[in-house]
Amino acid sequence: MKLAAHRSAAGAERRGRRPDVLRLAAFGFSAIAIAAFVGLVAVFAVEAWPFFRAQGISGLFGIRWSFRSGRFGALPMIYGSLAVSLISVALAAPIGLGAAVFLSEVLPRRARIAAKVGVELLAGIPSVVYGLLGVLLLRDAVARLLRPFDPISGDTLATGGLLLAAMILPTVVSLGDDALAAIPSSQRRAARALGLGKAETILRVVVPAALPGLGSALLLGLGRALGETIAVFLVIGRQDNQWPERLMALEPLARAGQTVTSKLGGSETFLAYGDPIHWGALLALGLLLLAVVAVLSFAGSWVSLRRVPRG
Amino acid sequence: MGKWLGRGFLFSSALCALAVLAVLSIALGEIAGRGLPAFDLAFFTDPSAGAGYDGGVLFEILGTLILIGTALAASLPLAIGLALAATIYLPRPGLRRGALSALYAANAVPSVLIGIGGFIVFVHGLGWGKSWLGGGLLLGLMILPAEAVALIERIEALPRRYLDAAYGLGLTRGQVARSVVLRQSLGGLFSGALLGLARAAGETAPILFAAAVFSGAGIPRGLKESPVLALPYHIFVLAQDSFSPAGERHLWGAALVLLLLVASLSLIALPARLRAHEESRHG
Amino acid sequence: MLRTRLGLLLIASTFAISAVSAQPLRINGSTTVNPVVVEAAEILRAEKKATIFVDTQGGSSGGIAALGEGRAEIGMISRDLEPDDATKFPKVHFQATRIGTDALALVVSKDVWQGGVRILSRQQVQGIYEGTITNWKAVGGPDRRIVFFNKEPGRGTWEAFAKWLYGDPKKAPDVSHPEVGANEEGRNKVASTPGSISQLSAAWADQKTVFAVAIRRLDGKVVAPTHATIADGSYPIARPLQVVTDGPPKGLAKEMIDLLLSPRGQALVEKHGYLKAPAAGTKKK
Numbered sequence: 117m118k119l120a121a122h123r124s125a126a127g128a129e130r131r132g133r134r135p136d137v138l139r140l141a142a143f144g145f146s147a148i149a150i151a152a153f154v155g156l157v158a159v160f161a162v163e164a165w166p167f168f169r170a171q172g173i174s175g176l177f178g179i180r181w182s183f184r185s186g187r188f189g190a191l192p193m194i195y196g197s198l199a200v201s202l203i204s205v206a207l208a209a210p211i212g213l214g215a216a217v218f219l220s221e222v223l224p225r226r227a228r229i230a231a232k233v234g235v236e237l238l239a240g241i242p243s244v245v246y247g248l249l250g251v252l253l254l255r256d257a258v259a260r261l262l263r264p265f266d267p268i269s270g271d272t273l274a275t276g277g278l279l280l281a282a283m284i285l286p287t288v289v290s291l292g293d294d295a296l297a298a299i300p301s302s303q304r305r306a307a308r309a310l311g312l313g314k315a316e317t318i319l320r321v322v323v324p325a326a327l328p329g330l331g332s333a334l335l336l337g338l339g340r341a342l343g344e345t346i347a348v349f350l351v352i353g354r355q356d357n358q359w360p361e362r363l364m365a366l367e368p369l370a371r372a373g374q375t376v377t378s379k380l381g382g383s384e385t386f387l388a389y390g391d392p393i394h395w396g397a398l399l400a401l402g403l404l405l406l407a408v409v410a411v412l413s414f415a416g417s418w419v420s421l422r423r424v425p426r427g
Numbered sequence: 428m429g430k431w432l433g434r435g436f437l438f439s440s441a442l443c444a445l446a447v448l449a450v451l452s453i454a455l456g457e458i459a460g461r462g463l464p465a466f467d468l469a470f471f472t473d474p475s476a477g478a479g480y481d482g483g484v485l486f487e488i489l490g491t492l493i494l495i496g497t498a499l500a501a502s503l504p505l506a507i508g509l510a511l512a513a514t515i516y517l518p519r520p521g522l523r524r525g526a527l528s529a530l531y532a533a534n535a536v537p538s539v540l541i542g543i544g545g546f547i548v549f550v551h552g553l554g555w556g557k558s559w560l561g562g563g564l565l566l567g568l569m570i571l572p573a574e575a576v577a578l579i580e581r582i583e584a585l586p587r588r589y590l591d592a593a594y595g596l597g598l599t600r601g602q603v604a605r606s607v608v609l610r611q612s613l614g615g616l617f618s619g620a621l622l623g624l625a626r627a628a629g630e631t632a633p634i635l636f637a638a639a640v641f642s643g644a645g646i647p648r649g650l651k652e653s654p655v656l657a658l659p660y661h662i663f664v665l666a667q668d669s670f671s672p673a674g675e676r677h678l679w680g681a682a683l684v685l686l687l688l689v690a691s692l693s694l695i696a697l698p699a700r701l702r703a704h705e706e707s708r709h710g
Numbered sequence: 711m712l713r714t715r716l717g718l719l720l721i722a723s724t725f726a727i728s729a730v731s732a733q734p735l736r737i738n739g740s741t742t743v744n745p746v747v748v749e750a751a752e753i754l755r756a757e758k759k760a761t762i763f764v765d766t767q768g769g770s771s772g773g774i775a776a777l778g779e780g781r782a783e784i785g786m787i788s789r790d791l792e793p794d795d796a797t798k799f800p801k802v803h804f805q806a807t808r809i810g811t812d813a814l815a816l817v818v819s820k821d822v823w824q825g826g827v828r829i830l831s832r833q834q835v836q837g838i839y840e841g842t843i844t845n846w847k848a849v850g851g852p853d854r855r856i857v858f859f860n861k862e863p864g865r866g867t868w869e870a871f872a873k874w875l876y877g878d879p880k881k882a883p884d885v886s887h888p889e890v891g892a893n894e895e896g897r898n899k900v901a902s903t904p905g906s907i908s909q910l911s912a913a914w915a916d917q918k919t920v921f922a923v924a925i926r927r928l929d930g931k932v933v934a935p936t937h938a939t940i941a942d943g944s945y946p947i948a949r950p951l952q953v954v955t956d957g958p959p960k961g962l963a964k965e966m967i968d969l970l971l972s973p974r975g976q977a978l979v980e981k982h983g984y985l986k987a988p989a990a991g992t993k994k995k
Contacts, residue, residue: 136601139516145508149575152568153533156544163547182884184863214443222437223444229701231444233694238451240693242629244659245682248666249454268857269903271888282450289447315433336535343537346631346659350666357886372888380539381632383891386768387775387864389551390798402540413535417528476752478745556736556781557763635767642748643755643763652734654763664766668894 160403167396176400179359183384188397190404192359196273196373197405200348201341203277203369208285209334215285216292216333221318232293239286247350250279255351265370271353273373279347284337291336295329295420296322328419335416339409345377352378376405458683465680475656479641479665480674484681486645490559490655491628491688493647494638497563498570498627499620505567506574507609507616513575514582515604527576534572538632541569545637557654559647562638566630570623577622581615582608614699621696625689631659658685734761735962739773739786740866741766741892742812742911743951745982747786750969760962766892770866777954778802783963785954788812788866788911792879803957809970810951811985813912813940814870815922817897821904823921825852831926832946836875838907840885846905859899859908860887867893870949871909912940913983941985951984 167175171188178189219231255270262274299322307317323330353372356379360368380402388394473483513526542565549561589611593603609616639660647653658681665678737747744766751762766786768775773785778799791806816835818827827850830838837843838856847853861868863879872879890896893914900906901919912935915922924934927946939945959967969975976986 136599138511138601138604141504142508142511142516142604145505146512149505149509149571153536155548156536156541156568159544159547160540180884184880184882185884211443211446214440215447218437218440218444222440232701233697234448234451236693236697237455237690238447240625240629240689241454242631242659242685242689244629244631244662244666245458245686246454248662248678248682249457251666253457266855268855268888269899269906282454285447285450313430313433315436319436336531339535343535343539345537345539346663350663353888355886355888377537377539380543381635383768383772383862383864385543385546385636386772389546389779390775399543402543405537406540409535409537410532413532414528417524417531421524421527478748550781551779640763640765642765643751643761648761652736667892668898 157403157406160399160406164396164399164403166392167400170393170396173400175397176404179357181356181379183388183391183394183397186393188394188400190376190401192357193374193376193379193401194404195359195363196276196352197342197375197377199273199369199373200276200280200352200375201338203274204280204284204341205334205338207278207281208288208337211281212285212288212337213292213330213333215289216296216330217318217323219289220293220296221314221322232290235286235289235293239290241283243283243344243346246279246283247347250275250347250351254279262370265367267370268372269353271351271372272370273352274369276348276352276373276375277369279351280341280344283344283347284341287340288333288337291333292330295326295333298329299325332416332420335412335419339412339416342405342412343377343409345381348375349378349381354378354382376401380405455686458679458686461676461679462681462683462686465676466683470680471684474645475642475661478674479661480677482677484658484661484684486656487658487661487681488684488688489646490639490644490657491659491685493559493655494563494566494634494657495624495627497560498566499624501564501567502571502574502623503616503620505571506578506619509571509575510578510582511604511608513579515600515608527579530572530576530579534576536569538569538630541565542632542634542636545633549637555650556652557638557640558650559638559653559655560650562634562655562657565633565637566627569630569633570627573626574616574619574623577619578612578616581612581619584615585611618696618699621692622700625692625696628692629659629685629689631663635660635663658688733962734763735784735966736776736782737762737764737784737786737953737966738767738776738782739784739954740770740788740951741894742788742866742913742984743786743809743953746810746951746970746975746978746984747784747953747966749978749981750966750975753974754962754966754969758962758965760965762962762966769862769864769891770869771864774799774804774954777804777956783955784959784966787952787954789869789873789949790952791954792869794880804954805957805959806950806952806954807959807967807971808950808952808987809967809975810979810987811940811948812951813935813945814867814874814947814949815910815912815915815935816907816925817900817910817915817920817922818907819900819902819904819920821854822846822851822907823923825854827851827923829924829926829932832875832928835925839875840883852905854905857903857906858887859890859896859903859906860885861896861909862889862891865891866949867896867909867911870947874947911984937985951979951987 175188176190178187179191180187180189219228223231254275258272258275259267259270303321304317307321354374355372356374358371358373380398385398388398470483472485474485476482545561545565549555550557555561589607593607634657638654639657640654641664644654644656647655662681665674748764751764754760755762770787770789773787774795776782777785791804795804816830827846830849834843834849838858844856846856869879872882876882890899890908893911896908896910897914897920900908912922922935924932925946926932933939933945935945940948953967955963979986
């Protein structure tokens with residue numbers, strides 16, 4: 117529903133009534149908000165510049181990160197971020213979307229509300245508390261689980277992926293439920309009238325219609341996983357330069373690693389400020405992360421905000 | 428599709444829901460189970476002592492409250508401004524999608540980047556050092572997009588006839604905004620704000636860089652060099668100690684306090700959100 | 711007239727009071743020095759109503775960075791000052807005051823200790839660090855993979871380790887191991903991971919959960935890190951515990967450092983398992 121400003125109202129304003137203070141305030145505050153975010157990106161770009169000038173963007177795409185020798189290859193960290201996030205989406209997508217289907221299509225109203233409360237609670241658990249749970253519970257469990265891979269300890273990429281899966285689960289369930297709920301009940305009724313069973317209705321009518329929203333839910337979940345710092349920091353082992361010999365192998369997942377966020381949230385950031393290139397490298401990493409998360413977010417929005425040309 | 432296949436599908440979706448429930452129960456159960464033993468009056472009224480393991484979490488709680496209060500005050504005017512601009516003052520067709528997309532993207536900015544940005548701008552650039560205001564502003568920036576989106580969606584859900592009537596009476600946009608739109612959508616603002624507060628309370632990265640110290644801070648005085656203690660940072664530092672039996676009870680207690688704070692903030696907002704949600708179900 | 715004067719006096723004194731109490735003392739740095747300073751800060755807070763903030767972001771190098779960038783008045787470090795510190799912050803005159811002595815211990819987990827690894831030579835430690843020795847049986851222990859938890863480079867403990875092995879931390883080779891930050895984290899990781907070893911402050915090796923091995927020196931003598939051997943210099947990897955200021959300490963920072971050097975402060979040093987600062991004029995090792 118559009119809130120179009122009626123021409124007459126706008127016209128009345130132009131005809132010399134008192135200036136609309138609220139309008140000025142609204143635009144003023146909007147400008148501040150936009151400036152703050154744009155400023156954030158600008159600050160990052162400015163501080164990253166010394167690194168880009170010295171080593172170019174390709175400086176980030178090496179295999180070794182060793183600030184003492186001026187090498188800032190971030191590929192192992194990028195691998196770590198991707199591995200951890202993709203694991204989490206791979207786990208959270210089926211479970212979360214399945215739960216969303218159950219929530220939206222099967223549960224009666226009362227139970228659904230109770231379930232939504234539960235999902236909200238899960239979503240609200242702060243990441244540091246997830247990290248604590250990961251440190252004290254998950255690590256041992258994963259160490260036992262991964263015994264065939266002979267891990268050093270429970271601090272592995274797999275642990276990070278598992279923890280992140282739990283963290284993005286509520287996002288996937290909630291957004292998935294929103295997407296399914298947005299499909300008009302007229303479509304369901306029509307399907308049932310045609311003789312389709314409940315499961316068929318869901319699988320053949322509702323889910324396909326909700327695919328954009330469901331896809332968007334996954335994209336946003338992925339974005340959240342990529343951006344998570346604290347929980348991952350605590351369980352991932354923080355071992356640099358873990359570049360796998362074979363990219364698609366499972367074995368590296370059972371070893372400690374490093375993600376872009378665990379590096380940025382770690383103690384190197386407290387040492388680096390004095391050295392423009394080191395600091396610049398870290399901020400360049402931050403820009404990379406920002407770019408990827410932004411792209412994912414815009415992709416998710418584009419997918420779900422597209423006008424569905426159906427009644 | 429065979430009947431049994433269909434039943435199987437529904438059954439597995441139920442299993443998925445059960446799995447989510449299991450994760451929730453395990454998480455909450457562990458935190459509550461391990462944290463409750465730490466709860467006594469002293470835990471809430473005593474400052475932390477020793478190396479952080481002993482004593483209570485009084486100033487951590489106060490610090491967190493100061494930070495989220497500041498975040499709220501900083502973010503609300505901006506969120507309202509954005510929402511009004513996007514819905515009333517500039518509602519060109521393409522703008523809505525663009526505005527919402529931009530807000531979703533802003534909401535997705537990783538908090539560690541906001542923290543580092545704050546480190547550059549507040550700690551160094553403005554020379555504030557670690558300060559509660561810097562931290563509060565950063566948290567406010569972080570929760571601003573979600574608040575704006577909540578308000579926009581609430582405004583857009585207003586029945587058209589309210590606005591038609593108002594404009595029909597000759598009210599200007601500003602008057603319509605004040606007396607009709609804002610008043611009717613306060614609920615959305617309220618719940619958006621509460622959810623923002625809940626998120627801000629639990630964030631570690633922004634305050635780690637710009638607002639929190641581990642020991643020594645109480646009630647902040649002044650603006651510069653006035654850090655606070657905070658629950659998330661406290662937990663984060665102690666969590667890296669892992670396994671130390673000395674502080675385990677204290678640590679879980681702190682985690683439970685944080686969880687209760689966050690949960691109460693989100694739960695207050697819940698009825699309004701559920702109502703709005705159910706209203707918009709199934710078109 | 712009198713009221714104006716009194717009013718001005720009141721305002722002036724408020725400024726004076728707030729000027730004195732408004733300047734907080736910010737301390738950041740090593741987790742080894744931290745427990746002592748935290749307790750000293752509590753004393754100073756109680757006695758002088760002072761505002762003192764203490765944190766350990768980044769360890770020893772984080773302390774230097776905070777001091778250099780103007781984010782702290784005192785940096786805590788568990789190593790000597792290095793030329794690199796001055797190069798990184800040319801405008802700062804780092805002045806270190808020694809408040810105690812500690813040693814670097816190589817600690818192993820219980821299974822390794824009970825499996826017979828009680829002594830390691832510098833060569834062996836270097837081999838483990840560089841990855842040429844990968845199994846405990848090569849050094850007299852059980853048949854088990856060696857897990858090395860490396861202190862984050864930048865931690866004073868790591869610098870002392872690198873200096874001992876290579877003479878200069880900058881000469882340390884580029885190796886990657888899982889990292890630990892604070893002393894507490896290191897101890898707990900080793901305690902909970904079978905087959906592990908890490909660098910740790912000697913005072914933190916409780917010989918119950920983690921066990922400090924003795925070092926076989928180049929001359930063949932075997933020395934365990936005890937207070938006696940650290941004090942007389944026979945244990946080869948001792949390191950100073952220091953607080954650093956920009957120029958000579960003044961104001962609240964000076965009061966803190968004076969407290970740390972006083973008998974009360976030195977008692978705190980010993981309480982946490984470290985050795986007292988050597989008396990002035992004693993040869994430093």
